[in-house]
Amino acid sequence: MKLKDYLKELYHCFHCHLCNVGNWHELDEWVSICPTYAYFGFESFSAAGKIEIGRAFIQGKIKKPSSRMLQIIFGDLGCGACHSQCKDLTGLNIDHVEFFEELKTKLVEEGYGPLPKQADYARSIQRNHNPYWEKHEKRTSWLNSRIPKGGKIVYFVGCTSSYRTQEIARATVEILSASGVEFGIMDGEEWCCGSPLLRTGQRKLARDLAKHNLRALKDAGAEKVIFSCAGCYKTFKKDYPKLLGRTLDFEVLHTSEYFWNLIKEKKLRPRREEGIKVTYHDPCHLGRGTGLYDPPRQVLREIFGRYFVEMKRTKENAWCCGAGSGVKAALPDFAIWSATQRLEEAEKTGANILASTCPFCKRNLEDAEKKVKKGMEVRDLSELLSERLT
Template sequence: MKLEEYLGELYHCFHCHLCSMSNWHRLDAWVPICPSFARFCFESFLASGRIEITRAIIEKEIDKPTSRLLESIFSCTGCGACYEQCKGLTGFKANHVELFEELKAKLVELGWGPLTKHAEFSRSIRENYNPYKEPHEKRAAWLKKDVPKKAETIYFVGCTSSYRTHKIAEATVDALEIAGINFRIMHPDEWCCGSPLLRTGQRKMVKDLVRHNVDAIKASGARRVVFSCAGCYRTFKKDYPAVLGQELGFDVLHTTEYFSQLIEEGKLKLKNIVSGVITYHDPCHLGRGVGLYEPPRKLLTSMVGNKFVEMKRNRGDAWCCGAGSGVKSAFPDFAVWAALERLKEAKAIGASILSSSCPFCKHNFMDALKQAPAELKTLKIRDISELVAEGAK
């Protein structure tokens, strides 16, 4: 849907600000849910303000960009918390995540964007097929063992685990091996999934990335692709069919779904390797993005039983880690602030481990931990893949 087509709907937001708070009926607590509004406190950093800005841009009331305008729009982490609160309750029927992605694309189309940092990772994707300015040939440098060249199952590693959070990739490989799964990785044919570009309005190159990845998977004869990255998974599951205008022709599964299946089939058996309380952070791409809430909890509960404790804000009411939609690169201080808020929440319920199922969440939490006060530093950040690999050994 083009941005202009949203215009009538934009008049339906009446600024009730439900989008700013988590569902207090469900949680019995009054806690904020929009990271950018909680941090910057200006109406323009909340969904209702961004909706008014969108209207003003469509109606040409705003006809030139300012750095503040770009800050307001591009500091949206795309976490979807606003839509989660608003949907079905008010008369505003648009999906905020889709709307604001369309807005970002419009700003790029108008030449007002992208932000410098976002343009940098776009350039890197063009040159290296990853946003981290790392050489493509080193994408699988983390892999210390041989894996088959041909298999029905592909593990799509993703850029962040390939270059920044190797342990998640290594653990995923270990867990799949323990379960006896015949799988392969795609390198050298694995390119960035395109998520960083889609989330920052830079759509030009996306179709090429999508076609390349899908063609490479199809050419391999694989029937199933497994992701340890919530962002790659959501992009394949939701965006790829939309970009291509057709179904993918192969199954896509997040590792938390796949590992749960393997446990049910008796191929994976997990023992408890955790001594303290563990909690789980829902990655936005996985939770609100595709509605996958239960498999990670099932895995954790099967390992630690009642030592798994929820944070106040969980599932659809989860607080975003603050890294998504290019925020980590363009607004690093804000991203770390949001992550610190989550670390505090985990600590407040007595957790010694904060788990998640997204390498980008882990990456941001680790950065926050470096800047955290002493009382938070004892918190361990673990991806579920790592826990599963250890528990299955």
């Protein structure tokens, strides 16, 4: 849907601001759910405010976006918390995440935005196929054993686990190997999925990446592609088909659902852990983004049983860690603040471990933990599972 086609629908937002709070009939508590509005405070940072900015831009009432406007729009987390509240309650029939991405894309097309750090990582992606200014040749430096290239089942590692949270990549490989599944990786043929670009309106470059990755996976004979990164998973599952106008030739699975299948098939038998309390943070790309809420919880219950506890804000009402859509790069203080809120919520459950299923969430939550020192262990589901394989 093109940006101008949204205009008619935007009149249906009447600023009820229910998008700023969790579903309190369901949660039994009045809690904030929109990190940008909670942090920045101005109406313009709420979903309703961003909708009005979009409307004014489409109508030509804002001709030249200011740097403030770019901060507001490109500081949007794309977490979809607003949409999860709005969609069933009101008559505003848009997907907020898609609308804000469309707005960002249009702005970029017209020469405005993204924010400097977001443009910077795009340059890195162009040069190195990753957003971290790391050498492409080092993409598999995390590997401590030989894994075949390609095959029917492919593990798509993603940039963050390749260069920053390598323990997730190693744990994933360990689990897959332990299950007896024959799988491969893409080695140097794996490029950034394009998620950091799509979330910041840099769609053209993302399309090139999608074409490359799909061609490479086809050449590798992939029938099933597994992702440990929620961002990559959503990008392949939801964005690639739209971006390229065709369905994918292979099945797209997140590790949490694949692991749960392996457990059900008795190919994995995790050791039961007693006494360690663990809670789970829903990555926005995985939860609200693709509707995958249960498999990570099923795996955690399998390991931790009754010691798996939920935070107040979960699933559709989850609080975003604050890292997504290039926000960690561009607005790091805000990203850490949002993650700190989540750590505090996790602490209230009495949990020792805050688990998640996204390397980028893990990274941001860990960075916040280093800063505020809550004593919370931030772990990926794959790490928790790999450490308990029998």
